[in-house]
Amino acid sequence: MKDEKSLFTRIIEGEIPSFKIFENEYVYSFLDINPASYGHTLVVPKEPASSLHELSQESAAELGKALVRISKSILEVTGVTSYNIVQNNGSEAGQTVFHVHFHIIPRYSDSNHELTWPTGSLDNKDASELAHRISMSIM
Ligand code: 5GP
16 A cells, blocks of 8 residues: 655654754644755654645644744844745645645855746736625635
């Protein structure tokens, strides 16, 4: 039978080694194996959802709390004051490990990782309709 566990579940369970930073009942955090900068950290829910929108409310809330705590510690230890939080969902968005995770990426004065995109402009009528539609579908 095929092993359905994600790579990150295997890390959480200790089957694959990691440099652990934090763990509680809901969250596991460890250093990224291919860091974009010194201190690049992954924060992962133990719940094995593939994309963020599939997470339970409880897990999402705990993940949010852990992100703030871990970010503070990374700032303290690395001495940076700037950092990026990146979270990819789906292969077209650049996700390569299909278990929800947040990247915390410290930004140094000589950091050159890119997180920019060409910008568009918002049409007032379209925006009003779109905001209304999304707003009405939030559960
Ligand atoms: P994604 O592209 O899905 O947003 O990010 C996946 C991240 O997981 C990448 O930054 C990659 O370096 C990291 N990663 C992949 N495999 C491993 C691993 O075995 N150990 C650790 N610590 N990080 C990994």
